[in-house]
Amino acid sequence: MKISKELKTGVIAVIAIALLVAGVNFLKGNSFFGGDDKYYAYFPNSGQLATASNVTLNGVIVGKVLNVEYVPSNPADRKVKVTFSIQNKDVKLPAGSTVEIGSLDLFSKGMMIMVSADLSKGFLKPGAVLPGRLAVDMMSQVKSYADPISQKVQAMMTSIDKMVTSVSAFWDATATSEIEKSMKEVKIAIERIGNVAKEVELLVGEERIKFARIMNNVESITANLKRSNDEVTAIVGNAKKITDDMVTADFKGVISNASETLKTFNDVLGKAKNGEGTLGKLIGDDKLFNELVNTNKELQELVEDIQAHPERYIHFSVFGAKTKGVPLTPSEEQKLHELLDSTTTN
Numbered sequence: 001m002k003i004s005k006e007l008k009t010g011v012i013a014v015i016a017i018a019l020l021v022a023g024v025n026f027l028k029g030n031s032f033f034g035g036d037d038k039y040y041a042y043f044p045n046s047g048q049l050a051t052a053s054n055v056t057l058n059g060v061i062v063g064k065v066l067n068v069e070y071v072p073s074n075p076a077d078r079k080v081k082v083t084f085s086i087q088n089k090d091v092k093l094p095a096g097s098t099v100e101i102g103s104l105d106l107f108s109k110g111m112m113i114m115v116s117a118d119l120s121k122g123f124l125k126p127g128a129v130l131p132g133r134l135a136v137d138m139m140s141q142v143k144s145y146a147d148p149i150s151q152k153v154q155a156m157m158t159s160i161d162k163m164v165t166s167v168s169a170f171w172d173a174t175a176t177s178e179i180e181k182s183m184k185e186v187k188i189a190i191e192r193i194g195n196v197a198k199e200v201e202l203l204v205g206e207e208r209i210k211f212a213r214i215m216n217n218v219e220s221i222t223a224n225l226k227r228s229n230d231e232v233t234a235i236v237g238n239a240k241k242i243t244d245d246m247v248t249a250d251f252k253g254v255i256s257n258a259s260e261t262l263k264t265f266n267d268v269l270g271k272a273k274n275g276e277g278t279l280g281k282l283i284g285d286d287k288l289f290n291e292l293v294n295t296n297k298e299l300q301e302l303v304e305d306i307q308a309h310p311e312r313y314i315h316f317s318v319f320g321a322k323t324k325g326v327p328l329t330p331s332e333e334q335k336l337h338e339l340l341d342s343t344t345t346n
Contacts (some may be wrong), residue, residue: 036085041132042078095121102135
């Protein structure tokens with residue numbers, strides 16, 4: 001059977017159209033022959049995600065992004081709808097899984113599936129909606145780090161600019177003249193310090209002689225002390241002996257005797273106060289005191305009468321006449337004379 005050219009051309013055209021459709025679908029992210037499971041996710045921002053971007057699971061490509069569209073009717077924080085497919089029939093998504101838009105490498109964006117570890121709730125069916133979120137990309141991280149640094153650099157540059165302006169305003173002809181004046185004063189001060197150093201050197205030279213004399217005197221004093229060492233040792237020995245004697249002295253016995261004496265004296269005073277004993281009677285008995293006064297008075301009168309008229313009491317016979325009065329022995333006469341002499345003296 002002979003095939004006509006028209007039939008061949010038609011078959012070739014159909015095959016070409018089929019390949020074109022398959023290629024377009026493949027470029028869109030579908031499998032070559034279609035039939036992939038589709039899922040959906042909503043995001044507040046697309047994160048520059050493009051159609052046909054890879055969908056990865058644990059770093060392995062398992063699908064493609066089929067469509068990224070803006071949905072005005074969705075809530076304000078979820079207006080970007082992303083449709084993606086799972087081309088691997090063995091991949092099942094557990095309930096509770098999420099998707100994240102982020103950078104797969106330095107140059108490409110993609111979606112990453114975060115599989116839930118809880119399998120008790122079963123698996124999601126094709127057409128289900130997964131919670132989506134945006135990952136912080138590298139540029140955002142760099143910007144978050146760079147913005148504070150940039151602000152600090154700008155503030156520092158402003159401060160440097162102000163400092164330079166201040167220095168420029170200060171560094172004029174007046175400042176130059178002031179600096180020259182200060183340098184001259186520093187030079188004068190250095191010259192004065194040199195003069196003071198010379199004077200100090202002269203003073204040290206003069207005082208060196210005095211210091212040598214002082215050291216000679218100190219040496220002579222130490223020699224004298226060395227010669228007096230034996231005498232000092234003897235004095236220290238005597239002092240030690242005195243302290244030993246004081247330590248060994250019976251201070252306790254002396255204090256005890258003094259205490260006994262004071263106690264006896266207190267007893268005597270107590271008895272005298274109470275009128276006991278001779279001293280107590282003398283102190284407490286006015287009658288005895290008056291009698292003693294009267295007796296003393298009469299004795300004084302008797303002595304005075306004996307002095308005035310001794311012949312009344314003592315008679316001497318020169319030529320053997322009889323003796324008148326009271327006869328006295330020689331010892332009694334001696335006592336009488338002593339009594340008269342003591343009375344006259346008082």
